[in-house]
Amino acid sequence: MSEDVDRLLDLRGGVARVWTRYTDLVVARASGSWIETVDGERYLDYTCGIGVTNTGHAHPRVVAAIAEQAARGIHLQQNIVFHEPGLRLHERLPRHFPNPRDGDAYALFLANSGAEAVEAAVKLAKYATRRPAIVAFRGGFHGRTHAAMALTSSGVKYRGHYEPLPGSVYLAPFPYALRNPTGRSDEAALRFTLDALDELFATLVYPEDVAAFVVEPILGEGGYVVPPDGFLPALREIADRHGILLAVDEIQTGFARTGRFFATEWTDATPDIVIMAKGIASGLPLSGILAPSALLDRLEPGAHGGTFGGNAVACAAALATLDVIDDEGLVEAARRQGTRLLSGLRSVAADHPSVAEVRGRGLMVALEFAEPETLKPMPERAKALLAAALERRLLLLTCGTYGQVVRIIPPLNTTDDEVDLAIEIIGESLGAD
Numbered sequence: 001m002s003e004d005v006d007r008l009l010d011l012r013g014g015v016a017r018v019w020t021r022y023t024d025l026v027v028a029r030a031s032g033s034w035i036e037t038v039d040g041e042r043y044l045d046y047t048c049g050i051g052v053t054n055t056g057h058a059h060p061r062v063v064a065a066i067a068e069q070a071a072r073g074i075h076l077q078q079n080i081v082f083h084e085p086g087l088r089l090h091e092r093l094p095r096h097f098p099n100p101r102d103g104d105a106y107a108l109f110l111a112n113s114g115a116e117a118v119e120a121a122v123k124l125a126k127y128a129t130r131r132p133a134i135v136a137f138r139g140g141f142h143g144r145t146h147a148a149m150a151l152t153s154s155g156v157k158y159r160g161h162y163e164p165l166p167g168s169v170y171l172a173p174f175p176y177a178l179r180n181p182t183g184r185s186d187e188a189a190l191r192f193t194l195d196a197l198d199e200l201f202a203t204l205v206y207p208e209d210v211a212a213f214v215v216e217p218i219l220g221e222g223g224y225v226v227p228p229d230g231f232l233p234a235l236r237e238i239a240d241r242h243g244i245l246l247a248v249d250e251i252q253t254g255f256a257r258t259g260r261f262f263a264t265e266w267t268d269a270t271p272d273i274v275i276m277a278k279g280i281a282s283g284l285p286l287s288g289i290l291a292p293s294a295l296l297d298r299l300e301p302g303a304h305g306g307t308f309g310g311n312a313v314a315c316a317a318a319l320a321t322l323d324v325i326d327d328e329g330l331v332e333a334a335r336r337q338g339t340r341l342l343s344g345l346r347s348v349a350a351d352h353p354s355v356a357e358v359r360g361r362g363l364m365v366a367l368e369f370a371e372p373e374t375l376k377p378m379p380e381r382a383k384a385l386l387a388a389a390l391e392r393r394l395l396l397l398t399c400g401t402y403g404q405v406v407r408i409i410p411p412l413n414t415t416d417d418e419v420d421l422a423i424e425i426i427g428e429s430l431g432a433d
Ligand SMILES: Cc1ncc(COP(=O)(O)O)c(C=O)c1O
Pocket: 050, 113, 114, 115, 116, 118, 141, 142, 143, 144, 216, 220, 221, 249, 250, 251, 252, 277, 278
């Protein structure tokens, strides 16, 4: 190993300890589904940088768009001027609004991170409705700024010791069939959630004081939990009844990840606000919210904003990302490869009783580990699988409140051979129950 590489490895000690760290790999380059370390080892990256590089690492069209825009201007500030990639993105992204209503026009507000987009959605909902309260769902993860933390309950580490958080946030159960206290079926889980909402409105907050439901269409950090199909439509109906806005947090589920452009499209529910980040620009920091123009434009000039929002280079990367999703058919690819991955994983996990469930939608796939009789979470099994897969040069992540779920997040243009390799490695890495 050269002295330079040695020195680089030593510098790892200078990075803040607050970053949860899955590996200590130092990457020299990354391309498609693969990363290569400074010591020349290649890893199949099925983390996608936590669901960001949906088009694969350094897609040539994204790289070219970034380089071209950087040479023409990097920071062309939104309050001061318009720029070409931004204008094109404001035309193009609203066309993806899920289940649009006839006659509604949709508009876009851009920010930088997921949490920042969540803040924008909460501010818009409060500003437009002049109502104080937000209802979010247990197990949800919405980010690390103060309002986003208040909506987050996927793990105490995300909010504990930061009290007081913004008030008037109420948490209802997310329908999680495997762990539903009234029975392990979708029907029972949905009933449990809807009854809890009734009880919430009867005991803690009047529905007419609620500005918005903020909900992930599929729980991400909280365990890759796919709710019953009736969940979002039921929230839509309750929202309509009480003048509540429905804000869907598509930060992890968006940009073709689940085999639809947005996961909300697996249902017929029309949201009021779509919150986006992660996959939007293949890795450049960009986020935003989509909403009907009539709602978004209730925010007066200056009521919200930010220096970097809608950065020109990030917008150029987002346009190239949309081109790649279209031209490479990544919505269909996610569905096709998701089916391949799910069925392969179900077969390698079949004789492992500690795998309580293999679930997912599109290429948002997970294995949950639990003791067979009691369903006691088994985070140690998830951790062991990650370590064994890492030894075999496959990168995976955990999620779930107890870290008992292994999530598999491949790039959407991953190949059949790569999917099969991942299944084989996971099969070998499952170890003995
Ligand atoms: C569903 C969801 N919402 C919000 C966030 C926060 O995004 P960011 O980390 O970009 O602030 C995340 C990040 O994991 C997420 O998965």
